[in-house]
Amino acid sequence: MQDKLENYSLSLKHLAVVMDGNGRWAQERGLPRNLGHEQGVESLKNLVRNCTEMGIGFLTVFAFSSENWARSKSEINFLMTLFVRTINNELTKLDNQGVRLTFVGDKYGLPKSLINTMNVSETKTRSNKGLKLNICFNYGGKWDIVQGIKNLIKNDPDLLKNYNSLTEEIFSKHLSLSESPSPDLFIRTGGEKRLSNFLLWDLAYTELYFTDTFWPDFNENHLKMAVDFYYSRKRKFGGTSETNNLIETPEEKRQVVKCGN
């Protein structure tokens, strides 16, 4: 295992994380679930710092899913309050670290204080050049695709008449993560091996890593293990090891084929 964080920067540009297991972490200790969420915030702060040190450009985390409304009212209220408190407490520090914050998800129906916090922090950090931190809140991959279709129709109505010219590339510009490259590595903590409606479109060719470690326990060493896993993979994007030595993504491959014609 490499031990210097800087050695990990190579080509891992975008990390996506499902931060799961807060409730079970607390329950195992005889504590209320909410304490697990509070401890989970500490893991997220460490992850942001580690990503910055590693030179990872983009970090996308799942903080609250479209389906998490199925939880008890008190847990939902706690999560909303914790979110506002954490962003307010951390904003100056994140700004000083050069972090650019973006909130991804359906803002409709969220408390006004939460929307206000999101808007203020997005505006304050907009021109930062460091880590781009996408926080998915009230987010669902299916919601994202549907809002992408609505966005496309609204902004490009001519495409409706000329729908054969629609391409994956054009459509993806209307999705929430259009300003981030596709995630290279996905990590889910907490033992479950599912996406739970996270980035359905964006994860199409991402390397998937699952660990039983609960999110509040996830630290720099766990991150290094996940990154080691990533660098042990041979990414082929549908090609073979030989054809993909020089060409990284299917888009680049298409470019090469077009140029050769």
Ligand code: IPE
């Ligand atoms: C993830 O931890 C945090 C959120 C979904 C907000 P959980 O709360 O799902 O923890 P477990 O899975 O019940 O242990």
Ligand code: IPE
């Ligand atoms: C996924 O975790 C959502 C977040 C981490 C925010 P869940 O705990 O909600 O997922 P399920 O219910 O186990 O699929």
Ligand code: MG
């Ligand atoms: Mg869970």
